Amino acid sequence: MTDQADYQTIRIEKKGEADWLTFNRPDQMNTINLTMALELNDYFGRLYHDGSVRVVVMQGSGRSFCAGLDIKERHDGSDEAMPFGGGFGFQGLLADVYIKMRRCPQVIVSLVHGPACGGGFAFALASDIRIAGESARMNAAFIKIGLTSCDMGVSYFLPRLIGASLAAELMMTGDFIHAPRALATGLVSRVVPDDQLPSVGEEFVEKLLAASPIGLRMTKEGLAMAIDAPSLEAAMAIENRNQLMSSRSEDFGEGMRAFLEKRKPVYKNR
Secondary structure, X not given: OOXXXXXXXEEEEEEOOEEEEEEOOHHHOOOEOHHHHHHHHHHHHHHOOOOOOOEEEEEEOOOOOEOOEOOOOOOOXXXXXOOOHHHOHHHHHHHHHHHHHHHOOOEEEEEEOOEEEOHHHHHHHOOOEEEEEOOOEEEOXXXXXXXXXXXXXXXXXXXXXXXXXXXXXXXXXXXXXXXXXXXXXXXXXXXXXXXXXXXXXHHHHHHHHOOOHHHHHHHHHHHHHHHOOOOHHHHHHHHHHHHHHHHOOHHHHHHHHHHHOOOOOOOOOO
């Protein structure tokens, strides 16, 4: 496990119960290399059991969110020799980051500006909430270099967010979807001037942290399971289970009292 202060390609700034994760390779447009894949795996891997963090805000430094894979950089040794990634070398290592993003109980908010391509596009898709700057442009860049666009969870996330037809268009052509169309299709929930992204991120953090810890965590979990639920009954079974667990917490009582007393609740996460 790496000390977060030693990360080279990402920067973690802690603001209370929110982590602000910044892709920090501005001179390379925050492209993904082996070090970044390792550091993101370390960061999201430890989050699952970290109750001190409830929200993660992802953003990019410089001119882009994340322009995808750094195809110019070569690392020493072969992918097949790496002792991780489920036997798939770098491919499996990077893919595991997106799985860990979805498994962690923290809400992930992406503030997207400039290019978000390939694996960078997938970072935005794997988030819970996507806010776009006016400069945002996203694409499934894999197909532009002779690969399939079914990579890094894009074939799972994208059709669930915008529907099969538009997902097929974007994945088969590699065309960019710019901020206005991303908003119109529901890919992002808001478009703001680039310089307002940090303040909008702070606004979302404040709103998310106003929920009880168990309520926020189980809403992320329940929503993810409901999207894949085979039936209404299956979705309701998860809802009933999560609601019963939430209602037995001390924070539920505090939330009810605060509502009746017209004050801000003081949650204790128990």
